[in-house]
């Protein structure tokens with residue numbers, strides 16, 4: 001019989017798929033590392049596994065313990081699945097702007113979700129930050145992974161994503177492109193590829209326009225899961241040879257092309273990373289191999305990126321040259337939300 005002992009044995013070892021249509025006119029080979037093949041549907045299953053196993057080994061997480069993390073997205077799903085299979089409880093804290101679909105996914109996996117009001121100051125006892133800190137203090141056996149500062153976030157990529165890419169490309173990878181959120185993916189994978197290639201592999205970060213990694217002030221943007229308004233310690237600021245800033249509009253238009261032309265229904269940060277990868281690849285020759293990491297699936301964005309009305313409301317379907325400015329976008333967003 002051929003079977004896996006548990007769904008979590010399927011974390012990692014995701015496939016590499018060549019991009020054939022969006023790469024028209026480009027000589028280099030561009031390969032996508034498709035992370036939605038992970039059991040929780042995203043790259044974050046990798047960090048969930050390693051952060052939990054390291055905390056078990058160090059004794060921070062004991063049998064019957066509870067994982068408490070302020071997250072509503074992919075990291076929560078990864079933690080919920082690994083925790084459930086290993087017999088831990090999970091409590092996630094998220095702001096009330098998070099969609100009920102996302103909350104229901106976490107509850108479906110058996111996690112408890114505490115929803116906090118967005119409209120209170122950070123120092124208010126009901127704020128997102130205060131509630132998660134209080135839960136850690138008051139829950140017996142609580143442990144907070146904190147993906148932004150946990151060294152096992154980048155380490156998971158140093159020990160899995162990086163070696164997989166080196167092996168899958170027979171050591172021919174020349175460029176690695178990834179979006180930067182906590183910075184774990186680019187730092188762990190990038191540093192492994194630099195080490196194994198003796199510095200030859202070029203590492204490129206993709207960042208939403210406005211985020212600090214590409215020199216922005218932290219102003220808002222709509223691509224989810226990437227960009228920051230602070231510098232997390234999971235990010236190694238020395239790892240990237242280059243950072244490419246990408247607009248929301250370009251990110252979302254490419255995300256739709258990936259579904260339509262490559263058969264890859266992926267999230268907005270994937271479109272963003274592909275825009276950056278093509279920017280790099282167009283300057284390269286036929287021997288170059290560019291790998292771009294696609295963190296998650298498009299299923300979580302059906303009512304946004306894959307909804308024409310939503311795209312239209314923000315001006316993202318307009319032709320090039322008719323760009324909405326950040327100010328326009330925020331005004332539209334305000335108008336829609338109020």
Ligand code: PMP
Pocket residue numbers: 073074075179180181182183184185186224225226267269270295296
């Ligand atoms: N894309 C999505 C959809 C994500 O959830 C994340 C994680 N925040 C990233 C990209 C960025 O990955 P990392 O945190 O490893 O930088």
